[in-house]
Amino acid sequence: MIRDITLGQYYPGDSLIHRLDPRIKIITTIAYIAALFIADGFIGLATSAAVIFIVTAVSRVPLSFIMRGLKPIFFIIIFTFIINLFMIPGETLISLFWGLTITKEGLRTAVFMAVRLVLLIIGSSLLTLTTKPISLTDGIESLLKPLKVIKVPAHELAMMMTIALRFIPTLLEETDKIMKAQQARGADFESGNIFHRAKSLIPILVPLFISAFRIAQELAMAMEARCYHGGDNRTRMNAMKMRAGDFVFMVLTLAFIGIIICERYFI
Amino acid sequence: MGIIVKNITHIYSEGLPHETTALDNVSFEINDGEFVGIIGHTGSGKSTLLQHLNGLLKPKSGSIIVGGTDITDPACKLRDIRRKIGLVFQYPEYQLFEETVARDVAFGPKNLGLTEEETEMRVKEALGLVGLSYDELKDKSPFELSGGQKRRVAIAGVVAMKPEVLILDEPTAGLDPKAHRDILDMAEEIHEHEGNITILVSHNMADIARLCDRVIVMDKGHVALAGTPKEVFSDEKRLTDIGLSLPPVSYLMHRLNERNADIKADIMDIDAACREIQRFLGEKG
Numbered sequence: 001m002i003r004d005i006t007l008g009q010y011y012p013g014d015s016l017i018h019r020l021d022p023r024i025k026i027i028t029t030i031a032y033i034a035a036l037f038i039a040d041g042f043i044g045l046a047t048s049a050a051v052i053f054i055v056t057a058v059s060r061v062p063l064s065f066i067m068r069g070l071k072p073i074f075f076i077i078i079f080t081f082i083i084n085l086f087m088i089p090g091e092t093l094i095s096l097f098w099g100l101t102i103t104k105e106g107l108r109t110a111v112f113m114a115v116r117l118v119l120l121i122i123g124s125s126l127l128t129l130t131t132k133p134i135s136l137t138d139g140i141e142s143l144l145k146p147l148k149v150i151k152v153p154a155h156e157l158a159m160m161m162t163i164a165l166r167f168i169p170t171l172l173e174e175t176d177k178i179m180k181a182q183q184a185r186g187a188d189f190e191s192g193n194i195f196h197r198a199k200s201l202i203p204i205l206v207p208l209f210i211s212a213f214r215i216a217q218e219l220a221m222a223m224e225a226r227c228y229h230g231g232d233n234r235t236r237m238n239a240m241k242m243r244a245g246d247f248v249f250m251v252l253t254l255a256f257i258g259i260i261i262c263e264r265y266f267i
Numbered sequence: 268m269g270i271i272v273k274n275i276t277h278i279y280s281e282g283l284p285h286e287t288t289a290l291d292n293v294s295f296e297i298n299d300g301e302f303v304g305i306i307g308h309t310g311s312g313k314s315t316l317l318q319h320l321n322g323l324l325k326p327k328s329g330s331i332i333v334g335g336t337d338i339t340d341p342a343c344k345l346r347d348i349r350r351k352i353g354l355v356f357q358y359p360e361y362q363l364f365e366e367t368v369a370r371d372v373a374f375g376p377k378n379l380g381l382t383e384e385e386t387e388m389r390v391k392e393a394l395g396l397v398g399l400s401y402d403e404l405k406d407k408s409p410f411e412l413s414g415g416q417k418r419r420v421a422i423a424g425v426v427a428m429k430p431e432v433l434i435l436d437e438p439t440a441g442l443d444p445k446a447h448r449d450i451l452d453m454a455e456e457i458h459e460h461e462g463n464i465t466i467l468v469s470h471n472m473a474d475i476a477r478l479c480d481r482v483i484v485m486d487k488g489h490v491a492l493a494g495t496p497k498e499v500f501s502d503e504k505r506l507t508d509i510g511l512s513l514p515p516v517s518y519l520m521h522r523l524n525e526r527n528a529d530i531k532a533d534i535m536d537i538d539a540a541c542r543e544i545q546r547f548l549g550e551k552g
Contacts, residue, residue, distance in 0.1 A: 107532065158486070177356065183349070184349060184354040184356070185424055186346065186353075186378030203364045205364075206364035207361055207362050
């Protein structure tokens, strides 16, 4: 279960999507997410779904791999679905017990919201699945650079993100190891009521925090030993460059956004 | 109570581009009361194998029978497996979490459902077995202890469960020579005291040669060699091919044997080596 979280995981490959400039990928992903919420009708969402499936196909990341990333948030999707289904007032479709009613608007919102959430997760997973964490943060740094004028520490933020992303798998591994060690001592994380289960997390959380601090300290020391002193005057080994493919992808995204806006305001 | 491992295979990340076969059709048997060493370089499947013995990982195929129970059977209760088999991971001190040493050691026995008195007795006994003083340490925080002491406390946490099989995964990693020796002496003592099966994973060939009744050599997910230390360490070529080495004394005797076939090569401890060399020199006059 803990290894099923695909968010922030890179799927190695050499597809057209993998080779895109990370800045373009970040911008288009944000645009795509915005488009998902602008899209207000069947055509809009269908187009969005089609687009993301085409991009997935081009990226050659197996759909099953992305779907596995959906598993952990499945509960949230179901939860929003149910809340929307019952809480939105409107024209009654079905009346249930205790005055619960399903309205036409409720059903519509619930379905749309669930589809949106799924597409949102697939879209953002695709970004991290096809972009190496390092290029991703390079992209973020480069995009934040203009904000340096108003004293946004772009490099430091990007470095923090790089480190955070870099250590997700390490900490997952550490968690896995500690869990196994405690299980070997007879710990049981699966049974009992919610309080019992929360309490059973202590034997994992305490060692995990200690590990995290130890890792952070060691990393800080290793970085200082190699003369790291922040972002001033730092050059990079792989400078990012926009290529023809990036512009084409950008234009395609703009076309997609155009369709979504047209659908919302003119149809 | 013996352990029979039959044809187990384990594959990580099956179906993904980075899928790896960690164990490939591994079979071996361990008899009651044996002290068994497992060697093999990093990535040979040792840790995966150990986790199977404890039921933390399930094999893709094959079975593991411990004292007559098949622990790969889904119907087998994990709690029963863990009561029988105690696994001490690498760097076990990183799993300490309680406020006091006594409470940390008591974690395992408590999970087994023992009573307060019984738990306390076990904690006392386990701390004694790992060479620590119960009265001195019981109320201390485990995080105040030295590295070697922390490790002993962590090992005590498993020993206190009185497992019939005690598995130690590189228990001496990162310790200084004295702590190294102490931990191994302790393992030997626990083995004698409890009369259990002890499985020791180590990269130190001299330790393996000194302590173990039998040695299993892992390579690329297979059992490459198995037998008494004498048998295993006589096949120098195979071991070097795998990337392992002989215990230093054995290495010396092999080299001497190459120079003069009168010197026996299958000697692993220093005293026997001394006698053999003296004998040879004496004969030569």
